[in-house]
Structures are given as C-alpha cells and as structure tokens.
Amino acid sequence: MTKLVMRSMTAQDIESLHAAFAMQEWERDKSLFERYYREQQEGSRHVVIAECNQQLAGYATIMKEPENGPFRGSGYPEIADFNVFINYQRKGIGNQIMEQCEAIVSRFSDVVTLGVGMHPGYGPAQRLYVKRGYIPDGSGLWYQEKLLPVNAPCINDDSLVLYLSKQLLPE
16 A cells, blocks of 8 residues: 655755665755755745655655746746656656645645756656646747747757746635
8 A cells, every 4th residue: 555645845855865866876966955955944945745655755846936937036936846756656646746736836826837848858747747737938948047049059958948837726
C-alpha cells in the first residue's frame, strides 16, 4: 500500500533533497535547498514536499512573486523547480504535487504561473501542464531570462523556457 504525504519543507529536507539529486546524478548544489528553506521561513517562497511511504518522492516551490519572465511584477505567483524523482515518476505523484501547489496558491491568487523548459527532458512536465489547463502567455520563448527575438540563436538547454498560466477556480 502506497502512502503519499504532502507537507512543507523542513530543515532536515535540505540534506535529503541534495542526496536525492546526487543519487540520480543530477547536479544540484546544497546551497539551493538552503536558500529555499530560508526563503520559506521569510515567507517569499513555499516548498511542497511529497513523501511516498516516508521517502522523498518530489517537490515544487511556489514563489509569491516571479523573479523572471513575462509574469515578473504581475502579482501572480509562480510554481518553480518542480521535480519528481526517477523512482517515483509515472505514478501520479507529480499531478498530486501540482494539485497541492494550486490549492495553496488559490488561497491568495486566482492565477498561477510557471515556466517550462523546451528540451525533451521536460516532455512529461509539458504534457502535465497542458492536461491541467495551463496555457502559454503568448510572449513566445524566453532564453537566458530574456524574451527570445525572432530568428535569434539559442541552445535548447534548461534556459529555453515557455511561460504558462492557469486561472484557478475559487475553493
């Protein structure tokens, strides 16, 4: 029997998150998670942790104010750095993380935003966002945190992003 728990980040999660990324051979500096925890304590970010049978399965963060992209300065929060660890993918956990994030955002905003990468590694997230009702903002692609002009060169890496938003229904 699978028991999935959604909760806020704790200080103990800093090391657990760093170790989970290292086990997958994905590069993430521990200072990133220290910053997420500090920002959660300060109130500028919320971190949703998913545990499956008491094991870290994934997480996402909610920034009250986007740092980049077309929604910067809009007052609409952004779901950022959404990850489901490899052993827990394709089990519906990502959808439940998104459900929790949207429920949290709906307490203070009627719109939620996010950015998604364009390379194939982001394919599952792209599909999930469309299925959940997210639509592109219409500005086009952004590269290295700037709007990508027509015919401009870019590299299809983590810096090539499409921004989306979703109208949330009141609870």
